[in-house]
Amino acid sequence: MLTVMASALTSAFNKYLEMVGEQVVFTGQFARNIFRDGFEWGEFLRQCFIVGYRSISLVAITGFIIGFVLTLQTQPTLKDFGAESYVPGMVSISIVREIGPVIIALICTGKVASSIGAELGSMKVTEQIAAMEVSSANPVQYLVVTRVLACTVMVPLLTIMADALALLGGWVGVNIQDHVSIVLFFRKSFNALHFSDLIPSVIKTFFFGYAIGFVGCYKGYHASRGTESVGRAANSAVVSASLWIILIDAIAVQITNLVYY
Amino acid sequence: MNDTLVQEKARPPVAGDDVVIRIEHLKKAFGDNEVLKDISLELHRGENIVVLGRSGQGKSVTIQCVAGLLEPDEGNLEVLGKEVKELSEDELKELRSKLGFLFQSGALYDSMTVRENLMFPLTRVLKMKDEAEMEKWVTDVLESVGLEEAIDKYPADLSGGMRKRVGLARTLILRPEIILYDEPTTGLDPITSREISELIVKLQEKYKTSSIIITHDMACARIVADRIAVMNEGAFIATGTYDELSKSPDELINNFFK
Numbered sequence: 001m002l003t004v005m006a007s008a009l010t011s012a013f014n015k016y017l018e019m020v021g022e023q024v025v026f027t028g029q030f031a032r033n034i035f036r037d038g039f040e041w042g043e044f045l046r047q048c049f050i051v052g053y054r055s056i057s058l059v060a061i062t063g064f065i066i067g068f069v070l071t072l073q074t075q076p077t078l079k080d081f082g083a084e085s086y087v088p089g090m091v092s093i094s095i096v097r098e099i100g101p102v103i104i105a106l107i108c109t110g111k112v113a114s115s116i117g118a119e120l121g122s123m124k125v126t127e128q129i130a131a132m133e134v135s136s137a138n139p140v141q142y143l144v145v146t147r148v149l150a151c152t153v154m155v156p157l158l159t160i161m162a163d164a165l166a167l168l169g170g171w172v173g174v175n176i177q178d179h180v181s182i183v184l185f186f187r188k189s190f191n192a193l194h195f196s197d198l199i200p201s202v203i204k205t206f207f208f209g210y211a212i213g214f215v216g217c218y219k220g221y222h223a224s225r226g227t228e229s230v231g232r233a234a235n236s237a238v239v240s241a242s243l244w245i246i247l248i249d250a251i252a253v254q255i256t257n258l259v260y261y
Numbered sequence: 262m263n264d265t266l267v268q269e270k271a272r273p274p275v276a277g278d279d280v281v282i283r284i285e286h287l288k289k290a291f292g293d294n295e296v297l298k299d300i301s302l303e304l305h306r307g308e309n310i311v312v313l314g315r316s317g318q319g320k321s322v323t324i325q326c327v328a329g330l331l332e333p334d335e336g337n338l339e340v341l342g343k344e345v346k347e348l349s350e351d352e353l354k355e356l357r358s359k360l361g362f363l364f365q366s367g368a369l370y371d372s373m374t375v376r377e378n379l380m381f382p383l384t385r386v387l388k389m390k391d392e393a394e395m396e397k398w399v400t401d402v403l404e405s406v407g408l409e410e411a412i413d414k415y416p417a418d419l420s421g422g423m424r425k426r427v428g429l430a431r432t433l434i435l436r437p438e439i440i441l442y443d444e445p446t447t448g449l450d451p452i453t454s455r456e457i458s459e460l461i462v463k464l465q466e467k468y469k470t471s472s473i474i475i476t477h478d479m480a481c482a483r484i485v486a487d488r489i490a491v492m493n494e495g496a497f498i499a500t501g502t503y504d505e506l507s508k509s510p511d512e513l514i515n516n517f518f519k
């Protein structure tokens with residue numbers, strides 16, 4: 001019994017090491033190809049359009065509702081303590097520092113990482129990636145570099161937009177019961193914020209974007225043969241990228257606390 | 262395809278012809294599964310070799326090794342005078358630009374039109390920039406495969422035979438010296454299958470290529486093969502012309518020709 005367990009554990013550990021090795025090699029290929037001649041600007045812009053523009057409505061609605069719900073949830077409690085005037089500050093700090101970046105990154109993981117994983121997985125299964133390789137084109141440069149960089153650039157922009165809309169949602173939430181002018185609400189929101197809130201949270205969104213693009217590409221690019229593996233690639237891209245986002249967030253909070261507080 | 266052309270194609274390679282692919286004692290295993298046990302083969306310039314064999318015998322693995330998509334475990338593999346395993350990444354890239362590969366499915370890029378599929382290797386490999394010149398290359402190669410009208414269509418709008426033709430056009434656009442065909446007629450009706458086989462011969466004559474063709478389709482083999490190599494359990498068990506092998510007393514070989 002013990003021997004079987006030990007053998008299973010060894011096999012699982014070996015597989016894990018293999019995967020880590022593959023990811024290191026893939027990271028190396030990605031890094032090498034960023035600086036190679038012939039950067040695919042056209043494909044990069046197309047991917048920015050797909051990742052950014054096509055996610056705007058989803059991210060906007062999510063951002064607005066986060067701010068709206070957060071206000072509705074906290075306002076009664078703060079009202080009990082006579083601290084209702086702290087609602088804008090509380091909403092802005094919560095949104096900008098933590099909730100906005102993490103929720104939007106998770107939303108993008110569901111939309112973008114799964115789509116990249118499925119697209120590249122399907123290209124792998126139908127031998128389109130192999131066709132690029134044998135025709136001397138560079139599939140890593142064309143498919144991976146463009147997608148990872150597009151995610152790295154667009155996720156922070158989407159997060160900033162979502163943060164702004166979340167504040168707007170907060171203002172709408174406050175105005176359901178009370179009447180507060182938009183100028184006053186936003187002034188109080190911004191007064192509560194410092195650069196130490198904004199900068200680390202924006203920086204971490206670049207890492208979130210990178211994780212989303214990289215994991216999506218890695219899972220798709222390493223899909224095995226068969227249509228089932230396309231679904232598996234999309235699914236595991238979402239699961240792995242979500243875990244990476246939580247992990248990066250935990251590390252980012254520790255670093256921010258060490259640097260600023 | 263008339264019988265004269267079939268007869269003409271059924272010629273053995275001339276001794277002393279240039280060897281463009283030399284495979285010597287090639288071995289390849291996936292885990293415990295030894296797919297290629299000991300493969301040796303020579304492809305001469307201007308020659309078409311058909312590789313016959315049942316499914317899972319290692320035919321596709323052989324040409325994937327030639328194209329550098331898979332790394333052999335043992336043996337020597339020389340393509341256009343260069344030992345593949347000794348090539349650097351850039352050298353392999355250069356070699357691949359002289360090598361065409363027609364995949365079983367055609368492997369067209371789904372998100373691109375036929376025009377974009379054909380321009381893709383021109384801009385990436387030949388670094389062409391002049392739109393008018395590229396358009397001329399694209400039209401020329403589409404004319405060769407008889408699909409000028411499909412230029413703005415997406416792969417999803419094409420039939421199986423048309424996809425194979427576009428795949429062939431994309432392979433030919435870089436003017437390769439060698440073409441590797443992975444089951445070019447699989448999944449096609451007999452008429453389209455015959456058309457593709459005739460097209461392979463026609464294009465080989467026009468572009469002066471040498472080819473390895475993996476197929477189960479004996480009608481295709483009869484039309485395109487100068488020589489046939491029969492593969493079984495990871496090794497070649499016989500090579501010869503269509504006529505020679507069709508008279509073989511070996512039951513396994515004979516079964517293909519029944």
